[in-house]
Amino acid sequence: MKLYNIKDHSEQVDFAQAVKQGLGREQGLFFPEQIAPLADVDGLLAKPLVERSAIILRHLLGDELPELAQLIANAFTFPAPLVQVAENQYALELFHGPTLAFKDFGGRFMAQCLTAVSDGKKITILTATSGDTGAAVAHAFYGLPNIEVVILYPKGKISPLQEKLFCTLGGNIRTVAVNGAFDDCQALVKQAFDDEELKLAIGLNSANSINISRLLAQVCYYFEAIAQLPVTKRAEAVIAVPSGNFGNLTAGLIAKALGLPVKRFIVATNANDTVPRYLQEGHWDPQATVATLSNAMDVSRPNNWPRVEELFRVKGWSLKALGAASRDDEQTRDALQRLYQQGYLCEPHGAIAWDVMQSSLCDQECGVFLCTAHPAKFKESVDSILGIDVELPAPLAERADLALLSEEMDVDFSALRDYLLRA
Numbered sequence: 001m002k003l004y005n006i007k008d009h010s011e012q013v014d015f016a017q018a019v020k021q022g023l024g025r026e027q028g029l030f031f032p033e034q035i036a037p038l039a040d041v042d043g044l045l046a047k048p049l050v051e052r053s054a055i056i057l058r059h060l061l062g063d064e065l066p067e068l069a070q071l072i073a074n075a076f077t078f079p080a081p082l083v084q085v086a087e088n089q090y091a092l093e094l095f096h097g098p099t100l101a102f103k104d105f106g107g108r109f110m111a112q113c114l115t116a117v118s119d120g121k122k123i124t125i126l127t128a129t130s131g132d133t134g135a136a137v138a139h140a141f142y143g144l145p146n147i148e149v150v151i152l153y154p155k156g157k158i159s160p161l162q163e164k165l166f167c168t169l170g171g172n173i174r175t176v177a178v179n180g181a182f183d184d185c186q187a188l189v190k191q192a193f194d195d196e197e198l199k200l201a202i203g204l205n206s207a208n209s210i211n212i213s214r215l216l217a218q219v220c221y222y223f224e225a226i227a228q229l230p231v232t233k234r235a236e237a238v239i240a241v242p243s244g245n246f247g248n249l250t251a252g253l254i255a256k257a258l259g260l261p262v263k264r265f266i267v268a269t270n271a272n273d274t275v276p277r278y279l280q281e282g283h284w285d286p287q288a289t290v291a292t293l294s295n296a297m298d299v300s301r302p303n304n305w306p307r308v309e310e311l312f313r314v315k316g317w318s319l320k321a322l323g324a325a326s327r328d329d330e331q332t333r334d335a336l337q338r339l340y341q342q343g344y345l346c347e348p349h350g351a352i353a354w355d356v357m358q359s360s361l362c363d364q365e366c367g368v369f370l371c372t373a374h375p376a377k378f379k380e381s382v383d384s385i386l387g388i389d390v391e392l393p394a395p396l397a398e399r400a401d402l403a404l405l406s407e408e409m410d411v412d413f414s415a416l417r418d419y420l421l422r423a
């Protein structure tokens with residue numbers, strides 16, 4: 001697989017290099033040189049998830065990663081069921097993995113790829129988290145050989161359940177509760193990446209969300225969604241994507257470019273609505289990020305957006321075909337309640353996607369909205385909005401009583417540096 005840097009087309013890398021490197025020069029994103037349509041999409045849709053995904057990714061990767069099928073089997077160990085919530089309305093549940101969010105798909109596949117392309121050299125993954133990403137990264141890399149994971153988070157500023165989910169693992173996962181804010185954690189990580197000597201000594205890698213391997217993994221569950229729709233409805237499928245950094249949408253669009261029958265996509269955001277405003281008014285005008293109920297989408301400068309534009313450009317598609325709308329917290333609460341009355345328990349991110357979708361579906365169209373997290377992951381708000389007591393699913397319940405293994409640290413780079421070198 002050949003990829004080029006969107007900001008500088010002369011920088012070209014293979015898949016292995018893109019996985020190791022993450023970003024190109026000038027912080028440019030890597031983009032596939034070619035996305036050729038698959039030969040027999042109907043035939044593929046008849047196959048099970050893991051087998052089908054191996055065929056799709058083999059088509060994209062060419063002769064790289066001979067062990068690809070095994071990596072996919074290691075990563076995709078949980079299903080993505082499509083659940084009907086009304087006539088012509090379906091939820092694609094992407095939260096049945098170990099950390100109960102769709103990020104498990106991309107995180108787990110990236111961990112497998114990174115291990116496979118690192119030639120047995122030691123890698124240290126260093127990442128800062130305000131909750132979700134840390135959990136997905138920790139679980140994805142847990143127990144993998146030659147990989148050390150260090151996760152920084154602001155002490156006392158993430159939910160107790162979140163903390164239990166990734167700070168009780170031990171083994172190759174080390175967690176650090178920093179006496180500061182999330183921004184302090186991020187600044188410490190940045191300082192570490194600026195330290196060339198340290199970088200080399202411990203094989204520093206960020207495993208962050210712009211890594212191309214994540215997107216490729218996510219392409220696979222769009223095929224899984226269509227595969228589960230009744231055959232007669234496939235030609236009318238419309239997919240609504242709750243979006244923050246727009247990686248999820250990018251993956252859906254790549255699936256369409258590969259020949260998946262999707263009539264159109266709809267972007268759904270919270271009050272951080274840079275993209276819906278851009279599509280309606282034509283100005284790229286990010287505003288200060290605001291905190292919302294759907295906090296995983298609190299992003300006003302989405303880092304995958306250049307990939308979306310690049311794909312529309314190379315395919316000759318019109319951005320006008322992309323539906324988009326936003327919902328504020330008031331509307332989110334209301335949507336969550338209506339969906340619950342309809343018999344489906346959701347959480348704020350999925351509820352926004354559903355609401356935007358149902359208000360834009362035409363007759364005959366069949367809507368699929370992506371449910372990106374388990375309702376229990378947002379238990380506090382879901383319980384209070386719906387007046388219920390959401391049950392904890394096994395991955396959370398199992399860890400709720402385990403002891404936290406985190407170390408405490410002040411916002412002090414030399415302390416972090418020593419800690420990293422001590423591994």
Ligand SMILES: *Cc1c(COP(=O)(O)O)cnc(C)c1O
Pocket residue numbers: 101102103132242243244245246247248249296297349372373
């Ligand atoms: C990360 C996340 C999103 C946003 O996905 P993007 O790919 O960044 O657009 C939506 N919902 C949940 C629950 C998330 O964790």
